[in-house]
Amino acid sequence: GRKQDGWNAHQYHANTEFYANFGRYRVTINVPKTHTVAATGKMVSSPSVKGDQKQYIFEAEAVHDFAWAADSTFVERQALFKSAIQPEMRIQLYLQPEHEYLVNRYFEAAEATMDRLSSWFVPYPYPNLTIVCPKAGAMGAGGMEYPTLITSWDASIHNLETIRTVLVHEIVHQYFYGLVASNEFEEAWLDEGFTSYIEDKIMADAFEYQPAPAVEAASVFVPEPLVLEGWKYSSSYAYQSNVYVRGKLVLHEIERLIGWQKIQVALREYVRRFMYRHPTTTDWQTTLEDVTGQSWRSFFDAYIYSDFMQDYSIEAVATEATETGWTSRVELAGPVEERKLVLQVTFDDGSKRDLSWNPATDNKVTFEHDSPVRSLQLDPVPYKVILDHVRANNNYQVRSSNWLASWLSHLLQLFSQLLGW
Ligand SMILES: [Zn+2]
Structure with a gap:
């Protein structure tokens, strides 16, 4: 990321995602009146219809991207969620008819995730979270995170564990990508590795799914550094297995060394210090060192800046x-x-x-x-x-x-x- 004001405008690569500044959005969207629009932020008022057109206006504060989806077959549902820590927020579903029978499962996954994210880190600061399910076969649009809006697995899948895992993963991105806006081009592990790790923790805590990090290590055939521009990985497989899998395994290893309570405190401190900002791997290292009172230099040099594994x-x-x-x-x-x-x-x-x-x-x-x-x-x-x-x-x-x-x-x-x- 940049240390001073200026451009960070990389060419778009299939392996990489996004990076931008926080801003305030007010977006007007005109669609055929047959369509329903889901978008980042809040709808300002009910959509107005003129002839065969429908107009939506959305506003979003303190976000670094804006996404929207329009579909004539959306099944809409809403629920309010709050906890002792999380102030009331609205969870909005825009599902496909094939998934209407899963409405409660969607809410259950979203609430379990928000509950833990708000208590482990900080309360979710936005008024709503929008979940969009793409049409069957449109997985190219599925499993993706945007500020206050995520897409789930497409409507063709009916395996509950898969649907749940993707929902949990994308919602965790509201913190590691959304709030803590690290550079997805240059240090993708800071959002994908962190998100995959917290996804494991939530799946275990809320849904009794037991992650097996040591077994997953066997899928990392080509270890490469975690701090590396996305397009410099030797292949798209190397990008995925390092940024997602090796990245989260390194966090599991930190947990093994200091315990869940300590790493949770360190992650909370990292979120508090860098929400609405653009931290780097160095910022995570400094936070971890401040919280644990010890140097992590040799650990970071081996596992994060280099491609070290532990082959016994x-x-x-x-x-x-x-x-x-x-x-x-x-x-x-x-x-x-x-x-x-x-x-x-x-x-x-x-x-x-x-x-x-x-x-x-x-x-x-x-x-x-x-x-x-x-x-x-x-x-x-x-x-x-x-x-x-x-x-x-x-x-x-x-x-x-x-x-x-x-x-x-x-x-x-x-x-x-x-x-x-
Ligand atoms: Zn992700």
Whole structure:
């Protein structure tokens, strides 16, 4: 983003979204009278009809974009929402007839999301939130955020979890994009990564959906820096998997290090400091450092300004016979970080033993045993390492009782790589 007044006018790329200044809008829209218009901001008065034309006037304060949709088949619904923290606001639905039966589900998702956003961060400062469902097959317009207006998944889908996830995601953007208007061209992770992370938190808290960040890491085949202009990613896949997935995993990792309460306080402070402004990654780092009282420089350098992941692996196993059994030495590799990782050993007799490994102090684990080792697994399920994107090298097959077991274990390793999308 710019530090002083001036243009930040990048060419539009398919990978990138938008960035603009806050302003006040008053927009007049004329449509055929058969059509209903949904738009950013508030309708000033009821639309006026002249002949076969209808005229709408909308006003919006302190927003940085204006979006509108017109359709002759909209099903309109409204509900008021408020909580102990959130002053009364209006939630407006403009759905397609195919989704009329889901009206309560839409309101439920919107209210659950607004409830948490207002209490975790700050109350939503606008009088209304408009949700537009595009026509079946018009997903090109779906799943998109604009100030005070979002679009949901198109009307062709009936899977409740998908509909809900997209609604929650786009509504979270009212904070990370809408209020806190970071530069979507230059640092897209600040809106997409943050939004995807808070989406996970809301889906877990409100809808008992359990996110699996460590499993999703397996979908990041091409790690690239998070602070990078959108069009500089090596592919559209690299843009998506870094900006959305790796971005949110980095926030999950910060949560693992300091706890949900601390990261929530840091995010709230970030929203308070930068609402109606245009913060950068540096502003987020400074806020996090102020709230936690510690430096995050090496963390940001590794995971945010560079493409670092946490690929822990079993490198080699050496076993020697002793008088009573065997001694095995397992060589391990990965980032030198203070943490307690589990190395799970499965013996030929079927028994298992969990050994502890701290990568900060050693690169091997030695143990004695009286049954031969069948296999080893570093950081077994439930995974503790969030940013390990290569899970196959966490498994080590020493010997297998038959070819089928060995083949199945290979297949499992392959699947662990493919999971996540
Ligand atoms: Zn998004």
